[in-house]
Structures are given as C-alpha cells and as structure tokens.
C-alpha cells in the first residue's frame with residue numbers, strides 16, 4: 001500500500017484564504033483581531049511556539065502582543081495581567097502558553113481567562129459547551145485535526161477512532177469532537193492512556209489513530225491495521241548529533257508504518273501548522289462576536 005503523507009500546509013492555506021475576507025471586513029470597521037500571548041519562564045520550545053504564533057498573526061495583518069514574565073512570577077501578578085487583558089476591548093484573544101512553571105496552579109490561571117477571550121478553548125465553560133455539542137471556542141490542536149480529516153476526505157462517521165493520550169489539550173476534546181454528530185464526527189471512539197493494559201490490542205483495531213501521548217515514536221507498524229489513517233499530534237525533541245543538537249519526531253514511528261497505513265501526517269509539517277491556524281481562526285471569531293455585541297449595544 002502506498003502510504004499518503006497528509007501535509008498540514010495546504011489545509012492551513014485554504015483556511016487562511018477564507019479568513020482574509022473576514023479580517024478585511026473587521027478592519028473596515030476599525031477592528032483588528034488581536035491576541036495577547038502570555039509566556040511565563042524560559043522554556044525554549046514555548047518561546048518558539050509563541051514566536052511562530054505572533055508571526056502568523058502579523059502575516060495576516062492581525063496583531064499579537066507577547067507578555068513575557070519571569071519564571072519566578074507570582075500567581076497574583078499573572079492574575080492581575082489577565083484581569084487587565086479581560087477588560088481591554090482591543091484584545092480579542094488571550095493565550096497562556098503551557099506548560100507553566102511548577103509553582104503555578106494552571107487551573108487557577110486558565111480559569112481566570114474570560115471565556116469570551118479564551119481562544120485556546122481551555123476554560124471549563126468552553127469545554128462544557130463542546131461536551132454539550134454546542135461549542136464556541138474549540139481547542140486549537142483537536143480542531144486542526146478535524147480540519148485535516150475534512151480536507152483529505154477521510155471517512156470518520158461509523159469508523160473506529162482510537163485516541164492515544166487523554167490530555168485536556170488534545171485527547172479529551174478530541175474525544176468530544178470525534179464521538180459527537182458534528183459535520184466530521186459520529187465515530188466509535190476508544191481513548192487509550194497510561195492505564196491501558198494492552199495498547200496494541202486497541203490500535204490494531206483502529207480505522208483512525210490519533211496519536212497524542214507525547215511519547216516519541218511509540219506507534220509502530222506492527223501495532224496497526226492495514227489501511228488505517230493516522231494523525232500524529234506528537235512534537236518531541238530527541239537529542240542527536242546535528243548542529244541543533246536535537247531533531248523533532250512525532251508519536252508515530254513513521255518509517256515503520258509506511259506501506260501499511262493508508263495515510264499519516266508528517267512531523268514536522270502535519271498537525272503543527274494547523275494549531276496556529278486554528279488560533280487565528282478563533283481570534284477572528286472572537287473579534288466578530290465583539291463587533292456584533294458592540295453593534296447591539298449601540299442599537300439599544
């Protein structure tokens with residue numbers, strides 16, 4: 001079987017092209033979608049992600065402000081900043097880059113972001129709406145996975161999807177998206193995690209695998225069924241002898257699934273670019289809601 005590589009770039013370009021008109025329409029009434037990204041500490045991967053997010057916003061004539069805080073920042077200083085951003089009408093999206101330094105309670109911090117500006121979709125109100133089947137902000141990475149499945153016409157309804165990983169960022173919202181009767185969804189979903197006794201017993205049955213465990217190259221060719229479609233969400237740094245000193249690999253051992261899987265997303269260049277695209281889409285959506293509310297207020 002010829003395994004197809006499902007690249008993220010054409011999918012994200014297609015979405016960007018659709019967003020341009022929406023951004024221009026907002027700009028014509030004086031609204032520029034703007035993200036506030038909060039980066040706490042000096043995690044090198046987080047710095048790269050935040051820089052890439054800002055670049056993508058600027059490329060589409062949107063704004064992105066980065067708030068860099070020291071690793072020792074107190075919870076109250078962060079909550080004050082978030083409060084100010086919550087009430088700033090020029091800010092439409094607030095993102096707190098994860099992971100946070102260990103002394104900070106991520107729940108307290110993520111819950112303090114206004115659900116109306118929670119473009120990451122991590123606030124319990126937004127997660128609850130998603131679980132109810134009535135989402136507003138959908139977490140960016142799982143939303144990006146859905147866009148890839150849609151763009152490449154991968155059949156989901158009635159299929160058995162196996163998600164490996166139960167994080168709040170990917171695994172849990174991915175379950176909510178794939179299991180419900182959305183445009184892309186209606187699958188039978190199994191969610192595997194560190195408590196799963198025999199992972200292979202599940203992955204071998206899957207029509208679709210979403211690998212989101214954060215374990216380098218854990219999904220191997222001998223664990224999958226012929227013709228499976230695989231989405232690799234992993235971004236893992238493995239040390240090597242290259243100039244950079246590391247290489248990026250996914251949660252799938254791509255070489256070993258070639259010829260068995262029907263398709264697989266590459267790492268890098270698969271799901272990665274989609275996360276940023278979805279962040280931009282959510283921020284535009286938030287700015288549009290702000291416009292509607294402003295018009296409604298003026299009419300009253």
Ligand code: GUN
Pocket residue numbers: 095096097098099120140141169275
């Ligand atoms: N860290 C890893 N993925 C994400 C994400 O999607 N959003 C935020 N804020 N932090 C992350």
